Amino acid sequence: MEREDVVNENRPLDPAEQNHLLDGITLLLTHTLPAGWEQATVQYAGLGSRTETRLQYKHLAQQFPTRIEPPAELEELFTALRSGMYSPGTGTWFTAVFTLDFPFTYNITYERQAEPDLSAPPPASVYEKELEAFPRDPEHTPSWLSEAAAQGGERIRNAKLFDSLTPEGTPVVDRAPVPAEQREALLTYLEKCPIVLAAHSYQEDMIDPSLTPRVPLTFHTDGVWVWPGASAYYLRVHDVAPDPELVEHIRAVDFLVPQPGRDELNEALEVITGPRG
Numbered sequence: 001m002e003r004e005d006v007v008n009e010n011r012p013l014d015p016a017e018q019n020h021l022l023d024g025i026t027l028l029l030t031h032t033l034p035a036g037w038e039q040a041t042v043q044y045a046g047l048g049s050r051t052e053t054r055l056q057y058k059h060l061a062q063q064f065p066t067r068i069e070p071p072a073e074l075e076e077l078f079t080a081l082r083s084g085m086y087s088p089g090t091g092t093w094f095t096a097v098f099t100l101d102f103p104f105t106y107n108i109t110y111e112r113q114a115e116p117d118l119s120a121p122p123p124a125s126v127y128e129k130e131l132e133a134f135p136r137d138p139e140h141t142p143s144w145l146s147e148a149a150a151q152g153g154e155r156i157r158n159a160k161l162f163d164s165l166t167p168e169g170t171p172v173v174d175r176a177p178v179p180a181e182q183r184e185a186l187l188t189y190l191e192k193c194p195i196v197l198a199a200h201s202y203q204e205d206m207i208d209p210s211l212t213p214r215v216p217l218t219f220h221t222d223g224v225w226v227w228p229g230a231s232a233y234y235l236r237v238h239d240v241a242p243d244p245e246l247v248e249h250i251r252a253v254d255f256l257v258p259q260p261g262r263d264e265l266n267e268a269l270e271v272i273t274g275p276r277g
Contacts, residue, residue, distance in 0.1 A: 013084030021081045022098075022108065025074065029055075029100055032071055036060050042070065042098040044078040045116035048129030049261025050223070051079055052118055083133075085110075091136040115144045119256045120224050120249075123156060124148060125263045156268050159227035159243035161234070162206075171206050175241040183235070185255040190232035190242065192257045193220040196268045203230065207238050221268035223260030225249060 013021070029040055032055075040057040055070035078096060086092040093110035095117070100106045127149040131141070138146070162171040178186055199217035206215075218229030225246050234240040241247060260268070 011084075012086065013081070018081065018084065021077055021084070022106065025077050025098060026100060026104055026106055028071065028073055028077065030103060032074075033057050034059070038102055039065075040100045041065070042074065042078070042096075042100075043117075044075070044082075044096045044098070045118055046079065046082050046094060047116050047118065047122060048126040048131075048133065049263045050118060050122050050126045051075060051261075052116075052258070053078060086134050088135070089137040090140045091134045113142050115142070118258075120222055120253045120258050122223060123264060123267060125267060126223075126261065129261070129263055156221060156223070156264070156271050157225050157245075158271050159225055159231065159246040161228050161230055161243075162240075169206070171240075173240055175244055177239060178235065178241045178247065182251070182255075186242075186247065186250060187232055187236060189222075189250050189255050189257055190220065190227065190235070191229070193222045194260060194265060195219065195229070196221050196226065196265050197272055198229075205237070207234065207240070211237075219268070219272050221260055221265065222250075222253075222258050223264035223268070226268040226271050 025042070029042070033040055034057075036059050037057045038060050040055065043054045045052045053070045053075040054067065055074065056065040056067040058065045078098075082092050082096070091112070093112045094114065095111040096108055097111075098106060098108045127145055130145065131149055136145075162173050163175070164172045166172060195218050197219040201217060202213045203215040203217050204213045205211040215233050216229035219226055220229060221227075227242065227246055231242040231246075235242060
């Protein structure tokens with residue numbers, strides 16, 4: 001999961017206040033985890049407007065941990081902790097790993113230099129937001145952070161619905177089919193990523209106009225790509241694969257649906273409509 005934005009407006013937390021948040025995390029987990037849990041691990045990563053929280057636990061009868069969806073409150077607590085641990089000039093940590101042993105024994109480690117492990121590469125605006133929210137002196141700024149923020153990076157990429165159109169407006173597609181075992185995961189990703197633009201109507205099917213118009217007039221984004229909602233429709237109805245580069249990107253992030261930040265949503269909207277103002 002990811003928060004929409006991060007702004008460093010909170011005052012620094014003293015050690016007692018930090019411990020209070022950690023106790024809150026412990027209490028939340030004990031009420032969230034299923035009966036019989038032995039150990040739980042939370043990995044929280046934060047970078048500018050992008051945050052991700054992963055939760056897994058080990059059951060007494062299990063050899064390997066099970067990953068589950070974390071409650072929204074868990075991310076809020078870690079975000080408050082990260083903001084409250086900011087130190088002027090030196091910044092704050094990027095990744096925290098919180099381990100809880102049944103019932104209330106916990107340990108937490110913080111990574112303040114290495115780039116956080118995010119499910120999808122963020123655009124340059126996320127790195128810029130990090131330095132705006134948590135300013136650092138040059139000697140305390142990791143090279144990967146300063147270089148990414150300075151580069152400006154590519155804009156969010158716009159996926160092509162079809163390869164081309166004939167003069168009559170018929171779609172032309174020459175793409176490898178989506179493997180059957182990946183089809184549902186790909187559809188879930190295409191449909192579950194946030195919508196940045198939508199019309200309250202449907203478009204006619206361009207491949208089979210005899211069908212009832214059900215093609216969604218929407219655009220989705222994952223913060224790296226933006227694509228029309230029609231991509232999922234044509235895959236589902238006609239087995240037309242989406243833009244091959246978008247498909248490769250989704251495979252690379254293991255079909256995990258992210259929640260882009262506000263800056264990324266605004267950037268995706270500009271890719272579709274053009275800059276505002």
